[in-house]
Amino acid sequence: MKKVAIAGNPNSGKSTIFNNLTGLSQKTGNWPGVTVEKSEGEFTYNGEKFYVVDLPGTYGLSTFTIDEKIARDFLVKEKPDVVVIVVDSSNIERHFYLVTEILEMGHNVVIDLNMIDLAEEKGDFIDEKMLSKILKVPVVKTIANKNKGTEELKKSIYEVSKKEKNEPLKINYGRDIEEFIEFLRDKVNLPENFPERWAYLKIFSKDEEIFEFVKDKEKVDEKIDRIVKSRGFPDPETFIVEKKYGFIRGVLKECIKEKRKLWKRLEISDKIDRVITNPWVGIPLFLIFMLIIFEIVFGIGNPLADLIDRFIGFLNESLKTLFARIFPHFLTSLLTDGIISGVGSVIVFLPNIFLLFFLISFMEDSGYMARAAFVMDRFMHYIGLHGKSFIPMILGFGCNVPAILATRTLDSKKDRILTIMIIPLMSCSARLPIYILFTGAFFKKFQAPIVFSLYFTGVFLAIVVAKILSRTVFKKEESPPLIMELPPYKKPAIRWSLKLSWFRSKLFLRKAGTIIFSAVVIIWLLSSLPPGVEYASKESILGKIGSFIAPIFSPAGFGRWEIAVALLSGIVAKEVVVGTLGAIFGEQGLISSLQSIFTPLSAYAFLLMSLIYIPCVATITAIKNEAGIKYLLLTILYTFLLGWLLAVIFYQIGRFFI
Amino acid sequence: MSLSQVKKGKVRIAGFAGGKNFQKKMLALGIFVGDIVEVIANNYPGPVIIAKNSLRIGIGFGMATKILVEKIS
Structure with missing residues (x-):
């Protein structure tokens, strides 16, 4: 099979070209040893099969970033048969730097003049035949986000792959x-x-x-x-x-x-930028945009997720009565509470994630995202983070999973992993039911300030942890200097954004689905075994594990097996803590049971624990996919220790006063 | 004089005082010593946006203090 590499600058539309070429045949993974995403795929043209690799976006081929090193090593060592260089035609001069570097290597190259519509809108008309004649390589015009020119590109790749090796380009350096x-x-x-x-x-x-x-x-x-x-x-x-x-x-x-329309567009773009970069306007405007994103992702997403949730619940109940007649109790429970709930807990994420991906690609496409990074940069720098980290952190309040996926907009590995690691401290909406239950039982008069104090504690800890991590684990890694090209604003291509978001969402569900599903089934098994026990009772395996670890929580004032079981099952999803407590104590007597077990002091210690300890399975999966197993383990370890430590310190100090 | 001090107008880039990565990044973006650039926006102390022909580049405040420029008469 012939090997094709896709090279290009960041923002050249390279990944879209890759998607257009390979369709659904692609798979993603990481480049060996690093967390940079590697996409591979295949396509067939004229009966010939091509294996395609999407190289990381780079400006050149020196080795001062991981991305450049990966791209360069691939080109030099793997010797692809064809290199497609994707160029943003509306920014052709800058993007051609990489083209000359690769041509000097002497690869068989196809130059892809992408976003040709934007270039023409700017007033640049590129004579591709002339270009092809001067550089002695085929030149193809494409509009990736409208899937135009893909066939011509495939044809050129096919033809070039049949040719002798290209002579290296000789630039006269004197x-x-x-x-x-x-x-x-x-x-x-x-x-x-x-x-x-x-x-x-x-x-x-x-x-x-x-x-x-x-x-x-x-x-x-x-x-x-x-x-x-x-x-x-x-x-x-x-x-x-x-x-x-x-x-x-x-x-x-x-x-x-000739150039015509560009200057008009730049003039407008510059005017907007003068306003947006003014901190007195830019920061409030940014916060408003964040609020809108938050409202759409969760305001529209959550009711949809609820609908899915209710449908799964309905399906679950109906099938339960049906199965009860045919199957033994254990099997019925496995099929409904285990498997259907398991599938449900994966699909339930779809609305939030899809909306998030859509809005992010919308913002990136319009040109605003690049500006937002500048607006927040000074503030975020104080805590050792990048300007763009702000968006994932805010999203974390809704749900940590889309927040972690949103870190993909960050360019440097350090910023990305650092942000991923502190996101679990942002109190997501699934933790709210726990706060509501406990503040209702213990702090009736101060419900709002107590809940607020938890959110605030989360943010405060995130800042502290970010500072500590950037001075220890990530000490050697410098944030890249904040210098970015700012393309003029443009109308985002909505249909393309929708398609891309759908594709990304599916990919996420496929990747995360199995792990979330297995976790739900495992917790179900632990709660229902050995056969015949009451679900999640003291006699179940889960109950026994709970009894075993409960003493760990004694110094924090809640060392009971019921609480340990609730915290364990909360790893499936945080709101499950409430459901488990309900199952153990019975829905009716829940509040009075809690009041007999907890004092207000230990109740608040428990709330601190619930806020901080181990992220839920979906978040764990997202962290593993985005940052790798090492940083996942580090995150699980530190969140557990931090949550436990804080609960204990709070309880022990509190005892002196109360 | 550093770029961060220029409110608006055209200046010539006189040098880069930052580290090697910073210099390389400027080169990669196509900004060289001797280039004439126009300051599009500068909200001191904040990011600076410069223009070179049809190219617009945003530069964080910290980096803008490291770009040395001279006024052109």
């Missing part, structure tokens, strides 16, 4: 560079089949990795410095970059005809 390359020839030990000219140029730029192949490092180093100095450049990299851009400008001048 006589002294050519002399330098000649000078290098016998001083370098390159691995076999290594792109030579490209490697020599990287050596000239003092690329650390490639420089290792040089035999006489000192002499070469000296020579480079001499050339750079004589030409009056600060360092070799600048020299190369400027020459490349000079070449790009020259090529594009030949191929682009």
